Amino acid sequence: MGYTVGQVSAFAGVTVRTLHHxxxxxxxxxxxxxxxxxxxxDDADxxxxxxxxxxRELGFAxxxxAEILADPQANALEQLxxxxxxxxxEIGRLQRLAEVAERAIEVQQTGVSLTPEERFEVFGEISFDLSYAVDAQLKWRDSEGHREAMARAGAHTREDWRRLMAEAATWRAELxxxxxxxxxADGRRAMDVAEQHRLHVTRWFTPCPPRMHRRIADDFxxxxxxxxxxxxxxxxxxxLAAYLARAVHANASRHTPVEEPLRRNTDEDPDRHGRIAR
Known part of the structure; x- marks a missing residue:
């Protein structure tokens, strides 16, 4: 007797048009x-x-x-x-995209709530690269230091950012x-400039021991x-970027014996978002 196309459509969950195709x-x-x-x-159909x-559920065209069904013994296993x-x-790619979307949302949520005019007034030429911020979020998502820096950055008021950027501009001129x-780069004056930057990060974003500061500078x-x-x-x-990195490393070596004696398992991670201004 067999089944009509309508019956097959109903219990197979496909349209009549698909069956005709x-x-x-x-x-x-x-x-x-x-x-x-x-x-x-019939049952074989x-x-x-x-x-x-x-x-089809697996995405085969x-x-x-048709090729697999024509010779299932020869084709099915290899095709699968x-x-x-x-x-x-594809699963890996989608997972990465989901993480990027999640971090992008976090970046936007912890951003500075300013109008375009206020943002230009406060930040001037310093621009925010969302792709870099997202990359930093993905890389340091498990870092307590990064989470703290994001939270503190998100809590800064407009006046806080003005003060922060003014401090950063003064430091930049000295650099x-x-x-x-x-x-x-390993002279006292350059190392002092590097130390000022390290203290700036600590003051406005997250504690920045010398080991972390080295990694931040390497990123620069x-x-x-x-x-x-x-x-x-x-x-x-x-x-200039390489010069600053050398100065930071020299300064870190200058301070490490005092600040990090025998600390071999430090887990602090560099705060990428905290590099907005220094």
């Missing part, structure tokens, strides 16, 4: 017809439909399904292995002067987006 494509042609010429599906829907790898890669004067030297949060492009000079 499978028929025209030669993927699932009913084994029977009624006297009036209507399609009739339903079993084949179940296989088709299984492969109809042409690929390939698809498994593809799905695993540029030291660099222009040709002071050695390796990622232009990070250094642009510190020194706007119009004020940057060739080699």
């Amino acid at each position: 499978y028929d025209k494509a030669g993927l699932l042609s009913p084994g029977e017809r009624s006297r009036a010429g209507y399609r009739r599906y 339903l079993a084949r439909l179940q296989q088709i829907l299984f492969y 109809l042409e690929e399904i 292995r390939i698809r498994q790898r593809q799905l695993s890669e 540029l002067a030291v660099h222009a004067d040709g002071e050695p 030297a390796s990622d232009p987006r990070a250094f642009a949060l510190l020194v706007p492009p119009s004020q940057q000079r060739p080699g």
